[in-house]
Amino acid sequence: NAGVMQNPRHLVRRRGQEARLRCSPMKGHSHVYWYRQLPEEGLKFMVYLQKENIIDESGMPKERFSAEFPKEGPSILRIQQVVRGDSAAYFCASSPRADWNTEAFFGQGTRLTVV
Amino acid sequence: AQSVTQPDIHITVSEGASLELRCNYSYGATPYLFWYVQSPGQGLQLLLKYFSGDTLVQGIKGFEAEFKRSQSSFNLRKPSVHWSDAAEYFCAVGAPGTALIFGKGTTLSVSS
Numbered sequence: 001n002a003g004v005m006q007n008p009r010h011l012v013r014r015r016g017q018e019a020r021l022r023c024s025p026m027k028g029h030s031h032v033y034w035y036r037q038l039p040e041e042g043l044k045f046m047v048y049l050q051k052e053n054i055i056d057e058s059g060m061p062k063e064r065f066s067a068e069f070p071k072e073g074p075s076i077l078r079i080q081q082v083v084r085g086d087s088a089a090y091f092c093a094s095s096p097r098a099d100w101n102t103e104a105f106f107g108q109g110t111r112l113t114v115v
Numbered sequence: 116a117q118s119v120t121q122p123d124i125h126i127t128v129s130e131g132a133s134l135e136l137r138c139n140y141s142y143g144a145t146p147y148l149f150w151y152v153q154s155p156g157q158g159l160q161l162l163l164k165y166f167s168g169d170t171l172v173q174g175i176k177g178f179e180a181e182f183k184r185s186q187s188s189f190n191l192r193k194p195s196v197h198w199s200d201a202a203e204y205f206c207a208v209g210a211p212g213t214a215l216i217f218g219k220g221t222t223l224s225v226s227s
Binding site for chain 2: 004035042044093
């Protein structure tokens with residue numbers, strides 16, 4: 001059983017381009033969380049999704065950021081018109097059920113660099 | 116406000132010496148507490164977690180942590196540090212079905 005898979009591992013984008021980050025949860029996991037880690041900071045919650053539903057997006061910036069978790073395929077975190085401040089490591093975690101804290105597994109992250 | 120404080124940004128310990136990483140939290144409900152480790156360029160690996168019961172929790176790699184409700188603390192300990200333990204350590208707090216709140220992390224360096 002493969003772990004949480006994130007791709008790409010590294011992504012470089014020019015200012016104004018779009019970034020698409022993918023997260024494939026562990027098999028059987030239908031709950032996905034996205035976190036952002038800025039340099040010298042801990043992880044900050046962004047969004048919590050279940051299949052086809054956004055449950056909590058209180059940590060998502062109001063503009064340019066969106067997330068989805070379709071019925072089939074990976075969860076996608078999309079950042080439009082990237083700016084230098086978006087440079088960070090983005091992690092996703094998955095869990096088989098809502099009380100996810102009991103079994104949460106993190107991916108290795110996508111490191112986004114905006115030039 | 117809910118928060119996690121890791122007072123030590125960077126700690127250096129000699130190989131073979133004991134280690135204690137501090138974590139204090141502020142949380143409205145009874146918290147679930149976690150320690151994660153992150154090696155350079157890697158994701159987070161769960162070391163241990165506390166939900167209820169015995170306040171001394173054993174984890175992987177020889178780590179343990181003690182929950183002290185009166186002090187709102189969940190300090191991580193290891194009796195003898197190995198060079199491979201050099202990494203960044205994060206304390207986190209949460210409740211079922213909610214997002215975890217992370218501290219800013221403590222970087223551990225191990226000297227020979």
